[in-house]
Amino acid sequence: MNTTKEKLYRTVDDLRETILAINDFIHDHPELGNEEFQAVELLTHTLANHGFQVETGLAGLETAFSAIYQNRQGGPVIGLLCEYDALEGLGHGCGHNLQAASITGAAIALARNLGDIPATIAVYGTPAEETTSGKLPMIKAGVFDQLDVALMMHGGDRTTVDGKSLAMNMVEFVFEGKAAHAAVAPEKGISALDGVLMMFNAIEYLREHVRTDVRIHGVITDGGVVPNIVPDRAAAQFYIRAADRPYLDTVVERVYNAARGAALATGTQLSINELKTCENKINVETLNKLMLENAREAGIQEISPPRTSTGSTDFANVTYRIPGACLRVQFVPFGTSSHSKEWVAAGLSDEGHAAVLLAAKSLAGVGYDLIVDPSVLSEIKEDFHKAKEALFVS
Template sequence: MISKEDLFYKIGSLEQELIELGAFLHANPELGNEEFQAVDRITTILQNNGFLVEKGLASLETAFRATYTVGTGGPVIGLLCEYDALQDLGHGCGHNLQSPSVLGAAIALSQLEDLPACTIEVLGTPAEETTSGKIPMAQQGYFDHLDIALMMHGGDRTTVDGRSLAVDNFEFVFEGKASHAAVAPEKGISALDGVLMTFNGMEYLREHVRSDVRIHGIITDGGIAANIVPERAAAKFSIRAINRPYLDTVVERALNVARGAALATGTKVHINPIKSLESKLNVQALNDLLLNNAELVKAKNITPPREQTGSTDFSIVTHRVPGACIRVAFVPQGTPNHTKEWVKASNSKEGNEAIMTAAKTMGATCIDVLSSPELLKEIKAQFSAEKEVQNNLVLQ
C-alpha cells in the first residue's frame, strides 16, 4: 500500500525549493500570457526531476504540460496551476502559491517507490485573470484524457469549491458624432450617452432577475475632453448566474439594454463578446477526499464551501473530467482577494504554510485515487450523474 507518510516526508524535503519558487513568482509578477519567467522557472524544476515538458500548448506561449509516467496504463492524474498576476497589484490572488504546491505533490509522487502504474501531468494554465488559457486548452482537448483534475487556491479558509457562477463578459462600444459641446452641441451625437443609458438600463434590469444574478461593469472610454461631444465610448460588463440556461436569458435582456440605449441616443453599438465560462460541476466524492486529507494534514480553519462565490475558468475543466479545487487558508477569514492584504500574505510564513498544506493535501488525494480503482469508479459515476443533471437543466 502506498504510504502517505512517505509522501509527506518527500514533500518536506522539497520545502526550501518550493518556498523559493513561491517567493520568486511573488517578486516577479507577470500578467496573463506574459508569464515567461514563471514558466521557465517552473518547467526547469520539473525537468530536473524527470518530467517530460511540452511548452506552447494551444498556441499559448506560456501554457505547458509536464508528464511523469510509471509503468503502462493506469489513471492519468492532472494537477493544474496558474501563475499570472494582477495588473498594478501583483499576486493579489495568491497564484504564486499554486505552482509550488502542485510541484510539491507531483514531484513527491514521482519519487514514491511503490507508486502503481499511472501518469502524473502538471498542466500550466496561463492568464486566468484575463483571457483564460484553459478555454483554448479545453477546446483543443488537453484535459479530456485525464481521469481526475486537481487544483489549489489560496483562501481565507480551508474548503472546497461548491458552486460557482456561470459568466459572460462583454464589451459595448458606442459610436456617435463629434462636435463642439458648447458651440454646436446640436450637431453632435454623444456615444457617452449610449454608455450611460446602458448603465441605467442595467440598474433597472437588476430589479427583475433572480437574486443569484450579478451584473457589474465599468466605463473604459468616456471621451477625450469635456468640451467635445464624445464620438466613441465604451464599457465592459460581466453578467453572472448560478446556471447557464437562466444566464442565457439574462444575457439576451442585457444585450437588448445596450441595443435600446443605442436606439434611444441615435448612436451605434458594437457588442464584443470577451469570455464565457460555465458554472462549476462538483463531484462530492472528490471534494470529500480533499477535505478529509486537509484534516489529515491539520490544515487551518476548515469550513464548508463558501456561500458567496464568483466564477472560475476551472469550471470548463470540470465539465470534461472530474475536478476539484482545495482552497487553503493563509489570510484571516473575511479578507477579500485582489487586495494588498493578499499580496503581502502570499509571501509570508502563512503563505509558505499554505504551499506545504496544499501539496500534502493534493498528493494524499492522488494516493487515495491510485490506491482504489473502486473509488475512482465511484468518482466517475458521480461525475457522469452530475453532468447528466446539468445537461438536462431547465429554467427554474
C-alpha cells in the same frame, strides 16, 4: 495511517527546500499574465529534473506548459493545474506562488511513490488567470482532454473547497454616433454617450426581474472626450453573472436587448464584443469530500464548509468538461481580502510556507486515492455527469 501516504508526506518533507524555494522565488519575481517566463523556467526545470516530460508553449501561449510523468502503461490520468501570474502594481496578491510550489511538490511526491501502479501525473501550467485566462485557449485546443480529473489549490483565509462559482460573460458594448459642435450644431450630432447611458438605465429596470443570484456590473470605458463635442464614440464594459450557464444565457440575451433598444432609441450604431466567458463550476461532492479528507489526513485541523459567495474563475470551464476541484488552504487570518498587501506579505510567512507543504501533501494524497482505487474515480465521474445533467433540467 496508510503507509504509502506516509511515504508521500515524507517525500514532500524531503523536498521541502526545493518546494519552498519555488514559492519564494516566484513570490520575489512577480510576473504579469503571459509574461511568466521565469516562473515557467523554474517549474519546468524542476519537474524535468524529476523525470517529467516537459512541453512549453501550449495552445499558442508562450507561458503555458505541460509536464507529464507516465508510470507504466494505462491507469488514470491525474491532472494537477497551477497558476503563477501576479497582479499589476501589487505582486503576488492572489498567492499564485503558493499554488505553483505546492502543485509541483504534489506531482513529484506522487511520481516518486507510484511503484508498479500504472498512472500518469500530468502537471499543467496555466498562465494569466488574472487577465486573459490562459485556461480558455488551452481548453479550446483540447489540452486537458485526456485527463480523468483536474486538481488545483489556492491560498485562502480558511481551508475549504470551492463549492461553486458563478458563470460569467464579460462583454464590451461600443456605441457609435456622429460628432458635432455641442452648442453651435447639436442637431447635427448623434451622441454615442446617450446610447451608453440609456443602456445603463435599461439594465437597472432589468435588474428587478431576474433571479437573486444574478450580478450585472458595468463601467463606462469611453464616455467622449470634451463636453463641447457630441461624443461620436462611447463604450461600456459589463460583467454579467449567474449561478448557472443556462440561466445566464437568457439574462445575457436580455442585456443585449437593452443595448440594442438603447441604440435604436438614440440612433447610434452598436457593436457587441464578447471578451471572455466563464462557466459555473460543476460541483462534484464526492471529489470535494475526498479533498477535505486528505487535507485533514495531511494535518490540517481547521476545515470550513465550502464558500457560498464566490466570483468567477476560468478553472470552472475546466470543471465543466471534466471532474475537478480546488482546495483552498488557509495562510492568512480569516476575513483577510485577497488581492491585498496582506496576501502578498503572507506569501513568504511561516503560515505561507506551512500552507504550501500541507497543500502538496493533501493533493498528493488525493491523487494517490484516485489512482489505487478505480471505484473512487468512477464514483466521481458518475457524480460529475449527474451534476452536469441536473443543470439543464429545470
